Amino acid sequence: MTAPNGEAFRVHGVGATHQGMVRKHxxxxxxxxxxxxLWMVADGVGGAQAGDWASAQIVDALQDMPVPPTAPEVLASAVARLEAANLRMVSRAAERGGGMTASTVVLLLVHGVHYTCLWAGDSRCYLLRDGVMTQITHDHSEVQELVDAGALSPEEAERYPRANVITRALGVAPRVQLDRVAGRLQPGDRFLLCTDGLSRMVSDAEIAALLTESDIASLPSSLIAAALSAGGHDNVTVMVVTCEAVAGDTITPAAPGAPWVTGAGDVR
Incomplete structure (x- = not known):
């Protein structure tokens, strides 16, 4: 991909998922x-089979999405496919006689020199830029609403007993509510998409320190290891996407990651 000023850069990512130390699935x-x-992380809700199935619906909806020529069309296509996955989850729950068949989602889209992040739930996206990490998503959760209302301090929120209760996700209503943030890429940007199996177990300060590691291929295993060392109370999934300046048009393939890494690659 080439910026308007002629600077060439590549965007590539690596991701990993782990069951954790407590959960059976x-x-x-x-x-x-x-x-x-396109890079996506999802956290299924509803117990074994239902949660697995729900998060898999998002993968199924997006994995064969054609690549439209313009950024607005890319966004519209992604939203339409997420809405279709949402309706499948709602229908499945009705067929099962009720209960929760849902999933959080956080999705990073890159088109040209711009990015868009879509999300529902408490799976997060962080951006590390110029050495400073910022959470660019805002959790859809009960505890976050209490913090926003001033009823809990951030320190109290860390000990809140219902921290896992989400207020928005795919599958909870016929019409999905997605939030969106967009911006312009800069060479050196590094995005982290993750489920709460990381963010609830590892502090932002420790995540930021790990995210500055120079070898992107090792980051998924490093981040997951930190969550497991802290107890690994939940499934944990991470995706690291980085934007790097390169000389000319030569794209160097991403280095292989840890054994559980699902994939890696580049987008021009």
């Missing part, structure tokens, strides 16, 4: 489609 899912400029 992994209900998380992830998708890397570098050729489409």
């Amino acid at each position: 992994n209900e998380d899912n992830l998708l890397l489609r570098p050729e489409a400029g």
Whole structure:
């Protein structure tokens, strides 16, 4: 990909998922489609089979999405496919006689020199830029609403007993509510998409320190290892996407990652 000023850079990512130390099933899912400029992490809700199935619906909806020629069309296509996955989850829950068949989602789209992040739930996207890490998503959760209302301090929120209760996700209503943030890429940008199996177990300060490691291929294993060392109370899934300046048009393939890495690649 080439910026208007003629500077060439590549965007590539690596991702990994782990069952954790407590859960019997992994209900998380992830998708890397570098050729489409698309990276996604999802956290299924509803217990074994239902949660697995729900997060898999998002993968199924996005993995064969054609790549439209313009950024607005890319966004519209992604939203339409997420809405279709949402309706499948709602229908499945009705067929099962009720209960929760849902999934959080956080999705990073890159088109040209711009990015868009879509999300529902408490799976997060962080951006590390110029050495400073910022959470660019805002959790859809009960505890976050209490913090926003001033009823809890951030320190109290860390000990809140219902921290896992989400207020928005795919599958909870016939019409999905997605939030969106967009911006312009800069060479050196590094995005982290993750489920709460990382963000609830590892502090932002520790995540930021790990995210500055120079070898992107090792980051998924490093981040997951930190979550497991902290107890690994939940499934944990991470995706790291980085924007690097390169000389000319030569694209160097991403280095292979840890054994559980699902995929890696580049988008021009």
